[in-house]
Amino acid sequence: MANELIAWSDDFLVGNSVIDGQHKELVRMTNECWAGCRIGGVVAKVSFLKAIQGAVLYVKTHFATEEEFMRKARYPLFAAHKKQHEDFVAEVAAQIRVFESEDNPNPTAFVEYLMHWILEHIANSDKKYMPYTAKVQL
Numbered sequence: 001m002a003n004e005l006i007a008w009s010d011d012f013l014v015g016n017s018v019i020d021g022q023h024k025e026l027v028r029m030t031n032e033c034w035a036g037c038r039i040g041g042v043v044a045k046v047s048f049l050k051a052i053q054g055a056v057l058y059v060k061t062h063f064a065t066e067e068e069f070m071r072k073a074r075y076p077l078f079a080a081h082k083k084q085h086e087d088f089v090a091e092v093a094a095q096i097r098v099f100e101s102e103d104n105p106n107p108t109a110f111v112e113y114l115m116h117w118i119l120e121h122i123a124n125s126d127k128k129y130m131p132y133t134a135k136v137q138l
């Protein structure tokens with residue numbers, strides 16, 4: 001099994017160094033969550049929760065940055081994009097609550113959900129604002 005769940009690829013770049021740097025950090029944090037869930041047992045639960053809580057804080061900062069950029073760029077799909085961010089934050093919070101309440105939680109499916117959402121969101125939503133990134137300074 002690979003040590004990393006997601007290997008960073010320059011295909012993920014959206015053309016703004018601040019946002020791209022944050023995306024790289026998100027990939028790193030998702031890999032950290034993945035490493036946390038592979039330890040096993042009680043340690044896995046504690047280590048995973050610590051990693052996921054750090055990731056949630058970081059995601060909120062990142063979404064705020066992206067939303068500031070989209071506002072400044074007068075990005076036409078801003079409202080729909082912001083809604084995706086809000087739905088994701090709510091879904092992750094709900095999954096953390098379920099995770100905390102279980103005696104033997106299996107974080108693997110949770111991390112896989114994070115991975116799929118992040119990769120899909122960058123590829124299908126973030127990439128769409130790429131034509132606007134050159135115009136806006138963050």
Ligand SMILES: [Fe+2]
Nearest residue numbers: 066121125126
């Ligand atoms: Fe986004």
